[in-house]
Amino acid sequence: MATTSSEVTSAELQEQARRHLWLHFSRMGPYEHGTEIPMITRGEGCYVWDDHGNRYLDALSALFCVNIGHGRADIAQAGADQAAELGFFTTWSYAHPRAVELATKIASLAPGDLNRVFFTSGGGESVETALKVARQYYKLTGHPNKTKIIAREVAYHGTTLGALTATGVTGLRQPFEPFTPGGCHVPNTNLYRLPPGYGEENLAEAIAERIEFEGPETVAAVILEPVQNAGGCFPPPEGYFQRVREICDEYNVLMISDEVICSWGRLGEWFGAQRFGYQPDIITTAKGITSAYAPMGAMIASDRVIEPFLDGNNSFIHGFTFGGHPMAAAVSLANIQAMEDEEVIENVREHEGEFRAMLESLRDIPIVGDVRGVGYFHAIELVKDRETRETFNSEESEHLLRGFLSGELYRRGLICRTDDRGDPVLQFAPPLIAGPEQFAEMEAVLRPVLEEASTMIKAM
Numbered sequence: 001m002a003t004t005s006s007e008v009t010s011a012e013l014q015e016q017a018r019r020h021l022w023l024h025f026s027r028m029g030p031y032e033h034g035t036e037i038p039m040i041t042r043g044e045g046c047y048v049w050d051d052h053g054n055r056y057l058d059a060l061s062a063l064f065c066v067n068i069g070h071g072r073a074d075i076a077q078a079g080a081d082q083a084a085e086l087g088f089f090t091t092w093s094y095a096h097p098r099a100v101e102l103a104t105k106i107a108s109l110a111p112g113d114l115n116r117v118f119f120t121s122g123g124g125e126s127v128e129t130a131l132k133v134a135r136q137y138y139k140l141t142g143h144p145n146k147t148k149i150i151a152r153e154v155a156y157h158g159t160t161l162g163a164l165t166a167t168g169v170t171g172l173r174q175p176f177e178p179f180t181p182g183g184c185h186v187p188n189t190n191l192y193r194l195p196p197g198y199g200e201e202n203l204a205e206a207i208a209e210r211i212e213f214e215g216p217e218t219v220a221a222v223i224l225e226p227v228q229n230a231g232g233c234f235p236p237p238e239g240y241f242q243r244v245r246e247i248c249d250e251y252n253v254l255m256i257s258d259e260v261i262c263s264w265g266r267l268g269e270w271f272g273a274q275r276f277g278y279q280p281d282i283i284t285t286a287k288g289i290t291s292a293y294a295p296m297g298a299m300i301a302s303d304r305v306i307e308p309f310l311d312g313n314n315s316f317i318h319g320f321t322f323g324g325h326p327m328a329a330a331v332s333l334a335n336i337q338a339m340e341d342e343e344v345i346e347n348v349r350e351h352e353g354e355f356r357a358m359l360e361s362l363r364d365i366p367i368v369g370d371v372r373g374v375g376y377f378h379a380i381e382l383v384k385d386r387e388t389r390e391t392f393n394s395e396e397s398e399h400l401l402r403g404f405l406s407g408e409l410y411r412r413g414l415i416c417r418t419d420d421r422g423d424p425v426l427q428f429a430p431p432l433i434a435g436p437e438q439f440a441e442m443e444a445v446l447r448p449v450l451e452e453a454s455t456m457i458k459a460m
């Protein structure tokens with residue numbers, strides 16, 4: 001039996017995990033009845049290993065996080081050095097050098113006049129912060145009724161009760177209602193499933209129509225991801241974000257670009273807004289900001305947004321103890337430095353075409369309906385019938401994703417995401433250091449597994 005530390009064996013860890021660990025977003029029933037909990041014990045580059053010594057290609061960057069790759073002792077060391085110098089001090093009323101340096105660095109990389117950085121401990125807190133900024137901004141500027149948020153259907157913006165207002169996944173909302181009011185949803189940019197008679201150009205206009213419907217004097221912000229994750233990597237149609245920007249300006253509504261996934265090189269630019277050439281008022285980020293070597297997030301606001309908060313005795317009445325934690329800030333600085341020195345974003349731009357081509361090459365398999373995404377962030381949508389684009393009912397989807405694909409891909413050494421928050425998809429977001437060798441490995445697993453899934457579906 002593999003030993004995971006000097007004292008605890010795999011069997012003991014399993015036992016303790018079953019008894020004491022509450023997994024996030026997980027059906028834990030099967031573990032109660034003996035199913036083994038996947039136990040990842042170490043990582044290096046694009047790979048991780050489990051407690052039995054099995055190696056996996058991490059084609060999801062540990063949930064879109066480990067952009068620089070696993071096992072970077074130098075980035076960990078930056079955190080250790082900082083902890084020895086100043087383990088913690090808060091950014092409530094104080095500053096410390098690493099938070100200042102990191103805010104300055106982020107402002108230099110972020111688009112346009114997004115010069116003000118409010119640190120958090122993760123993505124949900126960043127979204128929560130942005131929604132609160134939007135509300136208070138309008139209270140300070142004489143529009144106290146501007147409180148509503150426009151988000152997109154099936155979008156995921158976090159799980160705190162405020163962020164859930166924006167999250168557009170019914171199943172994630174219903175168990176916790178009621179929560180903060182004011183969340184309004186419009187169609188996302190699922191170009192594979194546009195309703196009949198609905199053109200790409202209608203998608204941005206749907207935001208204007210919703211603002212009109214709600215009353216412009218009640219709407220504070222529009223929040224959208226550059227490429228929407230939930231539903232399976234929906235890129236925008238041409239000109240979409242430019243039109244959304246115009247709409248936000250026309251109605252005096254803040255535009256929030258939720259880049260918890262889409263920043264830090266994921267789309268081949270520091271920020272997703274840069275990939276599509278638009279200028280948001282606020283960016284929310286997390287995950288890749290430290291390549292997840294420490295938990296951290298940030299809300300980055302424009303000069304215009306911070307302005308009323310700088311006036312007289314005003315202040316943003318909001319904060320988190322750990323926002324801007326010195327250790328996390330030092331780790332983030334080291335991560336960004338490594339990304340620059342090692343030209344990681346250039347690597348994405350150089351190889352994104354090959355990544356896409358590998359996924360496209362699977363289109364001959366009947367179950368592969370669509371391939372979409374940008375940079376190192378792609379999805380395959382699975383369909384029952386490629387000609388009609390017929391999707392699976394919930395029982396079939398359950399059988400296909402949870403009953404077969406997710407376990408089989410993992411068993412064959414590939415970590416990716418099987419998701420059915422929208423129609424069933426497989427998602428891939430490898431570390432940004434990945435290249436053709438990893439794409440070939442992915443294909444070697446995906447092809448036989450998807451072919452088997454196709455055969456299985458035909459027999460159903």
Ligand SMILES: Cc1ncc(COP(=O)(O)O)c(C=O)c1O
Pocket residue numbers: 122123124125127156157158159225229258259260261286287
């Ligand atoms: C777009 C987006 N916003 C917000 C969040 C919430 O981030 P966290 O899980 O760090 O709270 C996520 C998480 O995946 C996300 O993808």
